[in-house]
Structures are given as C-alpha cells and as structure tokens.
C-alpha cells in the first residue's frame with residue numbers, strides 16, 4: 011500500500027513499532043515515521059503532530075535525563091520534554107523539515123532541542139543568581155528583542171565611559187561573562203599577572219561607572235542614595 | 238544620613254565587600270552603620286542591574302548556537318556566531334555540553350537524577366512558573382454542557398481572553414477557540430496542546446484571525462497550553478465541561 015493511502019493511525023502504529031524495534035536494536039523501517047513527521051510538520055496536520063508527540067515523548071524524556079546539565083536544574087524532566095517538543099515544532103514546521111533527508115537527522119535535531127531547552131534554562135538561572143533578582147525581572151521572554159536593544163545601548167554607553175581597551179575588556183569579563191578576577195587573570199596573562207591586579211583595576215572601573223548619572227538612573231539609584 | 242563609625246567606608250572597600258574579599262572590619266562596619274549599609278545596598282543594586290541586563294547579551298540563543306554546531310545556519314549567521322564563539326568562554330562551554338550530549342549513545346543507562354524526577358503530569362503544575370495562568374471565568378448561564386454554542390467557556394489570561402466552544406459531534410468532539418486581545422499578532426501560529434489524563438491528546442495552530450480547532454479528545458476535563466512562537470505561553474488548568 012502506498013504511504014499516502016495510510017491513515018494517521020496506521021502510520022502512527024507502524025512508526026511506534028519501528029521505534030520500539032530500533033530500541034531493541036532490531037531491523038526496522040523508517041519510512042512510516044518519516045511520513046508521519048512529514049504530515050505533522052510539512053503539511054501542518056495536527057492529528058499527525060499529536061501522534062509524533064506521543065511516540066517520541068518517552069525518548070525525549072530519556073534524553074533529558076541523560077543531559078549533563080539536567081541535574082543542575084530545578085525543573086521536572088516533563089517540563090523540558092514539553093519545551094523541546096514545542097520548539098521542535100516551531101523550528102521544523104512548513105518547509106524547514108526539507109533540510110533533513112533521513113529519520114536519524116530529524117531525531118538528532120530533536121535531541122538538539124532538548125539541549126537547547128536545558129541550556130537556555132541554565133542561562134536564565136545563572137542570570138537570576140548573578141543579580142539576586144526574581145526571574146521575571148531578569149528575563150522576560152516576551153520582550154526578548156527589546157531587551158537586546160536595551161543591552162546594546164547600555165553596553166555602548168559603558169564603552170563610551172571606558173575609552174581604554176583594557177578597561178572595556180575587564181567590564182565585558184565581569185558584566186557580560188560573569189568571570190571572577192582569578193579567571194580573568196588566567197585568561198589574559200599578557201594583560202594582568204595576578205587576580206589582585208585585576209581587582210584593583212576593577213575597583214577603579216566600578217568607582218567611575220557608579221558616578222555616571224545615566225547608569226545610576228538605569229539602576230534605580232536615586233540622587234539621594236549615596237554612591 | 239552620616240556615617241556612625243567615621244571615617245566612612247571608601248568606594249573601594251564597598252566594592253571589595255561586594256566581591257566578598259573585604260576585611261572582616263568592613264563587614265562589621267556595614268552591619269553597624271546604616272549610612273554605609275545604604276551605600277553598600279545601592280552598590281549591590283547597581284551591580285545587579287548591570288549584570289542582569291548585560292549577562293551574555295551578545296550570545297546567540299541556545300537554539301541558534303546548537304544549530305551552528307550542526308551547520309544548519311545560513312552563511313551570514315554562521316559567520317557571526319563562529320566569530321562570537323571563538324571569543325566567548327560561556328558559549329564554548331555550552332557547545333562542549335552539546336557535543337558530549339550528542340555523543341551519548343542509546344545503550345547507556347539513563348542516570349537517575351536526584352531531586353527532580355518526581356513525575357508531574359499536570360500541565361498546569363508543569364508550566365506553572367513559566368506561563369501565564371489562564372483562569373476560567375464563572376459562567377453566567379447555567380446549562381447542562383458548558384462550551385455549547387449558547388454558553389462559551391471564557392478564560393481570562395492577562396492581556397488575552399480566550400473563548401472556547403465544544404461541538405460534541407458524532408463521537409468526535411471538536412474544540413473551537415478564539416483568542417481576543419490587543420496584542421493578538423504575537424499569538425499567530427501559536428501551538429495549542431490539549432492534555433487529558435496527563436498526556437497530550439490533540440494539537441492545533443492559532444490562525445491569523447486568532448482562531449483554532451482541535452479534534453481527537455474525549456468529553457472529559459482537559460488542560461490547554463498555548464505556546465507562542467516567540468516564547469510566551471498560556472496554560473489553563475482543568476477545564477470542565479459539565480458544571
């Protein structure tokens with residue numbers, strides 16, 4: 011029977027069997043799974059996408075557990091699985107599935123979505139930790155573009171306040187990369203020989219930045235607050 | 238306000254206290270002197286505001302960085318991401334994680350994580366802290382089946398209001414949805430997930446008119462998740478049809 015003649019239920023049944031065979035290291039076919047994925051993503055058939063989700067969710071959960079950073083998070087594996095399958099849908103719907111020719115390629119991309127979901131979450135947690143602010147203040151996904159612009163403007167202003175290359179590099183290491191003085195000294199031995207030297211230079215930079223009216227306003231420090 | 242223990246702490250002593258490298262004497266001063274404690278707090282807030290906005294601001298998002306690794310980016314994107322990665326220790330570390338993760342084979346046993354393995358199968362619980370929580374508004378008219386054409390279910394989800402109708406059909410019910418709100422464009426193309434008994438039952442996509450149609454579920458309580466392509470999402474916990 012031609013693939014196009016099969017119902018979504020038939021395809022899903024075949025694909026689930028082939029997936030189970032794959033996990034038992036038995037000979038398996040990939041055409042049914044590929045056709046189900048094609049209908050789900052390229053054709054936008056939502057019944058097919060629900061089947062794809064149901065078939066691959068257990069695999070995605072196993073990948074979440076295997077990820078080297080999962081244990082550092084405080085979220086459930088189910089949360090990351092949902093995030094990964096949702097971004098998989100957005101990334102490959104429409105014409106974008108055509109970039110992949112084989113099932114293993116598509117599944118590698120799905121595995122990549124698992125990594126991205128966890129990595130993005132870890133970034134957010136690091137930012138929250140750095141600022142000791144609540145998550146909503148630090149990271150609002152819905153305003154991602156505005157945030158980028160604001161960060162670019164803020165960084166441009168800091169660069170204007172710090173005309174020397176070494177000072178800019180230090181500010182970048184501290185505020186953008188969250189590096190400690192010892193890490194900076196190790197990373198740039200040609201510029202600073204000890205962590206102490208880095209700390210002294212940073213104190214001077216902070217003193218300078220803290221006096222700037224625009225940065226003070228940005229940080230919500232009123233003129234009544236002493237520097 | 239003046240320093241209670243003159244001389245007041247210097248700016249550099251405040252910076253050292255922030256970095257945790259100050260002498261004990263400095264911390265004792267901060268604990269005992271409201272004026273210098275206030276300066277310390279202002280400096281901490283200043284540092285937090287800058288770090289919070291600037292931390293990894295130039296980094297490509299995790300998905301783009303991962304696609305770079307698989308050579309899936311356009312030539313232009315691959316060029317800037319490549320240049321960035323060569324100078325960014327954080328992105329290099331993230332890529333190293335990705336490489337290690339992709340190299341892991343299926344046959345390896347699944348490690349048992351310690352603290353976050355408890356099985357959560359309520360979508361609302363799962364997404365609670367990451368999504369806008371939709372609230373089903375009390376229905377004015379009392380009828381046997383909520384969600385009928387006379388009696389749509391209305392969900393309040395912040396800037397968005399969601400109207401739901403259920404067509405029982407002949408053994409194959411359909412859920413019809415309409416989103417309304419001022420910033421509807423952000424929700425065009427959003428993915429609808431309908432969950433029942435802790436599993437995904439049906440999905441749909443929000444049209445440019447803010448409508449969607451879901452099929453393939455049963456006339457039982459369900460949960461809805463609406464994920465917009467740009468990131469925000471709405472979760473509506475248990476929606477009952479029989480109240």
Ligand SMILES: [Zn+2]
Nearest residue numbers: 240241270273
């Ligand atoms: Zn004092």
Ligand SMILES: [Zn+2]
Nearest residue numbers: 296325327328
């Ligand atoms: Zn980076």
